[in-house]
Amino acid sequence: MSAFDLQAKIPNNVNLGDDRRLQRALEQWQPRYLDWWQEMGPEGYQTKDVYLRTAIGVSGDDWAHYDYVKMPDYRWGIFLADQVPDRKVPFGDHMGEPAWQEVPGEYRNVLRRIIVTQGDTEPASVEQQRLLGQTAPSLYDLRNLFQVNVEEGRHLWAMVYLLHNHFGAEGRDEAEELLARRAGDQDKPRILDAFNQPCNDWLSFFCFTMFADRDGKFQLASLAQSGFDPLARTCRFMLTEEAHHMFVGDTGIERILRRSAQLTKLDPSGDARVQGGIDLNTVQKFINFWFSYCLDLFGSEVSSNAADFFGAGLKGRFDEEKRFSEHLALDQKLTLAMPKNGKLVNEDIELRNAMNEVLRQDYIDDCKSAVRRWSKVVQAEGVDFEVTLPSGRFHRHQGIYGGLHFDRDGEPISAEQFEAMRAEWLPTDADRAYLRSIMQPVMAPGQIANWIAPPKKGINGQDFAFEYVRF
């Protein structure tokens, strides 16, 4: 097990102190990162004390330490999960060969692209969420937002470590670029579309952490299988942190739904908005929007890149080693509904080429169980409403369904039919304006905004009324 150096300028468990070259590269990057954090990190709270967890280990229950910290002083570090001795490439054409500790030359470009694409999402989400602190419904939520933000920052560090350590000058260039792109910027947008969408209200934030961070979970889990061992170990540890982000999203939406159901019940005409809350339909529309954008993140349903990644042993399926007994994925097919001249025709696709879709299906299953739970919460409040996920073909911008039109059930429709239903299915400007109008900050310990229910318990055994952020 590698030693933890928590006192170093850059806390790490990768023996950074012994690697002058890497240390110099990261130390040169660090001030630029801090500049970026000041410019694009949470606005208005950089000098406040926030009750945050900081990683101090990579395993066991006590891997993190909780205390007040000012965000710019957060100990962003580089932590890899423990090395598995004699690890082998677990799938693909190199299966059974020793896992690579260095980048294989033939996969250098591909690996760099995988890492850059993953890395780009980390600072992007911080940028998307930077104004949310001004409208937080409680100190508890405010703290959770910042926890997610600093950990996304750490995820960026994790990816930059890989770029600096394994990709030479090109890697250093890419690390600079990760700080140069900006979410939603016309000229320097982030790589993936979902990370350029505005996330200016808390319903969007919870949808984002529910759906986009969950995409992160599935991407990281499939990269945690990678034959490139440093990537696998990095992603394994990132998954530990990711769990909290999804918790924030999942319970956040649940709490809004509970409150919406209560206000629906309370209002004589059954309109939660009259009571200053969010109506259930609006919540459903935001789910439709973010779920469909996040499905795009998995890439095209039929993809030779995906096949190459799998064949090369760089990116596996979700929990590849545990869930599958066969790791070559050759001579197998996945049936996909392919759009052909306005109709859907089933076609058998080589399994390797359909790896993006395989991962997407696992993701959808994961989302479904959350949605079922939410419906029960609503119904338990005595409101007859079912929260659902739209079809995987609905409102897609990438892949074989991208640019085509489907209704919420996935049936092909015309562009005109889609436009006619747009306001029913997706958030409108008026919906967004309404959310902004009710989202006024609540900054007193133990208080909470009217449009959301309090959480069942606080963080790290503390009460909800704990002073999570000190002013």
Next chain:
Amino acid sequence: MAENAAPAAPVEFATSPEQYHHWQIRIHGGVATLTLAIDRDHPLRPGYELKLNSYDLGVDIELADAIRRLRFEHPQVRCVLVTSGIAKMFCAGANIRMLSQSSHTFKVNFCKFTNETRCEIEDATLNSNQRYIAALNGTAAGGGYELAESCAEIYLIDDGFSAVSLPEVPLLGVLPGTGGLTRLVDKRKVRRDVADLFCTKAEGFRLRDALKMRLVDGGWAKSKWQVEVDKRAAHLVEQAGGVGSEVGIALTPVERQTSHEDDKEILTYRFVHVAIEQGGRHARIELRGPETAPPQSHQELHDLGCNSWALQAFRELDSALLDLRLNHSPVGLLSVTTVGDREQVLAWDTAISRLRAEGSWLAREVQLHQSRTLRRLDNMAKSMFAIVLPGSCFAGTLAEVLWSADRAYMLDHPDQPSAIALHPVNFGVHTTYNSMTRLQIRFFGEPDSMTKAATLHGPIEPSDAERCGLVTRAPDDLDWDDEVRIAEEERLSFSPDALTGMEQNLRFAGQETCDTKVFGRLTAWQNWIFQRPNAVGERGALTMYGDPRSPMFDFNRT
């Protein structure tokens, strides 16, 4: 599909903007914008989707048509912007699935046509005062970047995403097939080791690096993109003297009838007649000279529009040549004859040359079009014999056919005189892809013959023509039938591959140019690589593209 089988459905080259599926022409003052938005559901043949602005022959047929129409129908245009109508992707090059499902014959013909179209773009920039600008508002990969390279200037959008690349070697195990490599070092003068880096990096380079490496000439951020592109275009129009005052002519469809006579297939145009016989192996092409006196002014030429002999006959020949290439690949020998009034052909050459010298844009375009059609003839992967009979009109521009052909036979009949004639157009106007005239190439080792030819005025009799080296043989009427028949039969019995290789080696003596390298060196390599197991074998890179397994190479260098 068997290698020598004709394609299932004939390829149709005639099109017009109203029928385009993939390109849009917009004209605003002196600037034309060619926007590529490939309709993925309209491939030339079924079996593949044209995703991500990837093209097939159908897309290039439209492009070639658009380029020609800009010259003839919109001569006032000074700058042509080539750009994309879909997000983030300028053009991803030739469609890989189309390539892997095509026969080798089709692939080569496809590449040749796209290459000729790229050369037409450069010809327009160089000779027609229409400067092509590649406005890459998305990634240009493979053939997409090659299309950009054929433009005079390349600009790339700076959006943190869009790149230029030639990923053929690292991704597909083949070469960029439309001059990408040659133009990199010969035209853009990219240093060879820098080019080596570029051609092996599948994802290519974004603006900052691309600019350093001279892969592009500039670029702008997305927010400034349209304004800056328009500014550059406006500047170029300004530099070219402002939007022109020329009024174009309409290019109406070339009319052709197809019929069958005995076992012959006949293609009939007004000035061109093609008979395909001997089980589809031998085509006899007859070119007819002008029936009327030439126009004497720009206005008269303009009034004739695309029906002037000098334009129509060559548009028809162009159409016939493309049809022979794509739809009649078993044809191995073209025997070309002419019929008409020799003096009239010379009169047309004189009139067109004079009008051009006087500044007629249309006369210029007519002559450039003749030159391009003759270059298409030079590039036929078929043997060519010119057959000079009494009543023929191998004179001036039509005499070029004698030297484009691999051999020329001239009948020396005591009672029925035949003759050929030269014209100043043979000494500089009609150059081949290596920038030399066909006579210069022919007499590369005989400077005296060249000097002599320049002094030959008036009709040249068979014996003189043979003596001066202007024709290969001039048999008399007693020998004629046997000699020509035997030559033709022998030709049809040789290996078609060996003949194509031999002819292409012999046709272009003298200097090399960027164009000849593209057609000769590069396409020869490309054709070879396209045939090799490392590309198209069971586990070759092209075969395995899109297949979940990775390619396997035979690592022996050949």
